[in-house]
Amino acid sequence: MDVAGVVDALIRGRQTKRGFLDRAVPLDTVREILSVARYAPSSSNTQPWRCHIVVGDARERLVDAAVDAYRADPGNLEPEYPFFPKPLHEPYSARFDTFRGQLGDAQGVPRNDKAGRRRDVERQFRFFDAPVGLIFTMDRRLERASFICYGCFLQNIMLAARARGLDTCPQQIWSLQYAVLREHLAIPDSELVVAGMSLGYADDSLPENRMQLRKLELEEFVSVVGA
Known part of the structure; x- marks a missing residue:
């Protein structure tokens, strides 16, 4: 397979995983992944x-x-920052509802099962049993444009992990736990909690780890000008 094929396969093969095996990840491997990811582009x-x-x-x-x-x-x-506008408008609300329904079906947790949904949230705060948790912060004086840079960095981490046979789950939800994170990780008030990430070896026996999500076709989001 040529380089383009390898890169394309990594991008297409990366999936969010919500359950991990009880299998250790060497700290040197985590450092290696982050060392590669730091080459992400950032504004100036x-x-x-x-x-x-x-x-x-x-x-x-x-x-x-x-x-x-x-x-x-x-x-x-x-x-620490809003995830979605309230109310979430179309077409995004329909995509959100479709995904939540698909995930709930895979987990056996219908939308009206409040206890089941709370258990699912607790699993998120346990990093879905992944052996490595990553918490990401940035100087809160920076503007929203820095989130574009951060997205590139996080994607690099996820692809570098996949290239090493590991899987990830990016988790905005950790921003809700900024008070706990400040206490346990000595994060100063000057730092904004951006997200967390679970990192480990996925347990692909779980139905939620085998979901196939519909991605938009090019015609649904691409406009060609000048051709």
């Missing part, structure tokens, strides 16, 4: 990313604290 080379690797006992203490915080007030945790 500002490189706004900061990453916290959470493993071992520190990971266990963090996930326990996050789950406790969620259980204490499941409806009122607020993120």
